[in-house]
Amino acid sequence: MTKNRIDALTGIRGIAALWVLLHHLVSQYPLQGKLPVLVEHIAEKGWLGVDLFFILSGFVIAYVHHKDFATQITGNTMKQFMVKRIARIYPVHLLTTLSLVPIYFGAKWAFGYDSPVNAFSLEKLLYSVSLTNGFGFHDSLGWNAPSWSVSSEFLAYLAFPFLAALLLRKQLSALLCFALIAVIFTITTSIGWVLTDMNSYIAGWEWVSMRVLSEFIFGMLIFQLYRLNFKAPFWLFAIVSALIIVYMSVINAHSRWDWVMVLTFGVLIYSLTNSEHGVSRFLASANMKYLGEISYSIYLCHGVVFMVFNSALPKLLPSGEGIFLLIPVLIYVVVTLIVAHYMYKLVEIPAQAYLKKRLL
Numbered sequence: 001m002t003k004n005r006i007d008a009l010t011g012i013r014g015i016a017a018l019w020v021l022l023h024h025l026v027s028q029y030p031l032q033g034k035l036p037v038l039v040e041h042i043a044e045k046g047w048l049g050v051d052l053f054f055i056l057s058g059f060v061i062a063y064v065h066h067k068d069f070a071t072q073i074t075g076n077t078m079k080q081f082m083v084k085r086i087a088r089i090y091p092v093h094l095l096t097t098l099s100l101v102p103i104y105f106g107a108k109w110a111f112g113y114d115s116p117v118n119a120f121s122l123e124k125l126l127y128s129v130s131l132t133n134g135f136g137f138h139d140s141l142g143w144n145a146p147s148w149s150v151s152s153e154f155l156a157y158l159a160f161p162f163l164a165a166l167l168l169r170k171q172l173s174a175l176l177c178f179a180l181i182a183v184i185f186t187i188t189t190s191i192g193w194v195l196t197d198m199n200s201y202i203a204g205w206e207w208v209s210m211r212v213l214s215e216f217i218f219g220m221l222i223f224q225l226y227r228l229n230f231k232a233p234f235w236l237f238a239i240v241s242a243l244i245i246v247y248m249s250v251i252n253a254h255s256r257w258d259w260v261m262v263l264t265f266g267v268l269i270y271s272l273t274n275s276e277h278g279v280s281r282f283l284a285s286a287n288m289k290y291l292g293e294i295s296y297s298i299y300l301c302h303g304v305v306f307m308v309f310n311s312a313l314p315k316l317l318p319s320g321e322g323i324f325l326l327i328p329v330l331i332y333v334v335v336t337l338i339v340a341h342y343m344y345k346l347v348e349i350p351a352q353a354y355l356k357k358r359l360l
Contacts, residue, residue, distance in 0.1 A: 185259055
């Protein structure tokens with residue numbers, strides 16, 4: 001199997017990043033009750049964009065690195081893999097986290113800002129800088145809040161060589177892949193329902209490692225199905241999965257059914273491995289592909305922009321209703337995209353290249 005880039009999977013990353021951005025914008029900026037119900041419902045489900053990232057990451061890491069541990073796990077292959085992954089995620093994470101130090105103290109001085117949840121303590125800064133703020137430790141979430149999932153992703157990277165040894169050294173049958181997927185969702189759903197009295201598919205913060213690892217493994221199993229090279233109606237899978245995701249978002253389906261959304265993410269990712277249908281072609285277009293390329297910077301920068309935005313804009317702009325709300329929303333989205341563009345060009349790509357050159 002020739003390892004070509006699957007551009008549609010890059011495009012879907014951009015949509016996932018914007019979905020998370022919309023979720024944080026509507027849920028944190030005082031917009032509740034002032035936007036159409038349809039928009040609020042779609043934004044409400046935007047936090048699941050992170051789960052789409054986890055599944056997509058499992059597929060992509062397996063796709064790119066499945067041969068690295070095909071025979072054995074060695075110190076050299078571990079180093080090669082971890083340096084590449086850390087070079088990919090850490091520079092932007094570190095810069096966005098540290099940038100909040102002057103921003104926080106500036107907001108405190110200029111606007112009297114104070115975090116109601118003590119998000120900017122020294123202890124939480126150490127969790128963030130050490131990439132352990134997404135391991136599920138008690139009271140570890142703070143500073144650039146979205147970066148918890150970067151830490152969780154780092155945990156998945158640490159586990160990948162051992163998961164690859166179990167799942168990727170040989171081709172699994174379709175039946176075994178489906179059986180393992182069924183086991184994963186049965187376990188995670190059962191634990192989530194029991195611990196939340198059937199209010200949520202995803203258990204509490206202490207179980208975040210199960211959340212990321214189960215979805216990362218799900219992505220790896222989708223890669224195994226992809227290797228079987230089935231002749232399938234990919235266009236139908238893409239349309240049906242997209243409609244299910246949109247429908248469940250529009251009706252704001254109860255959180256106990258979020259496992260259906262997560263499972264559907266996997267079907268969508270599988271459908272996008274085929275480049276011949278319209279959905280894949282749209283997501284592989286130049287604009288969508290670039291949005292996906294800067295999606296990591298969008299994801300980490302939008303929290304920093306929001307910190308400034310939420311502190312300053314209410315003081316500078318008159319409170320509005322209806323169409324006037326488009327002014328701060330538009331400013332926020334445009335500024336985030338501009339910051340992400342320059343973060344990608346000036347930090348993410350150069351730092352990644354520099355670290356790989358120096359350390360490898």
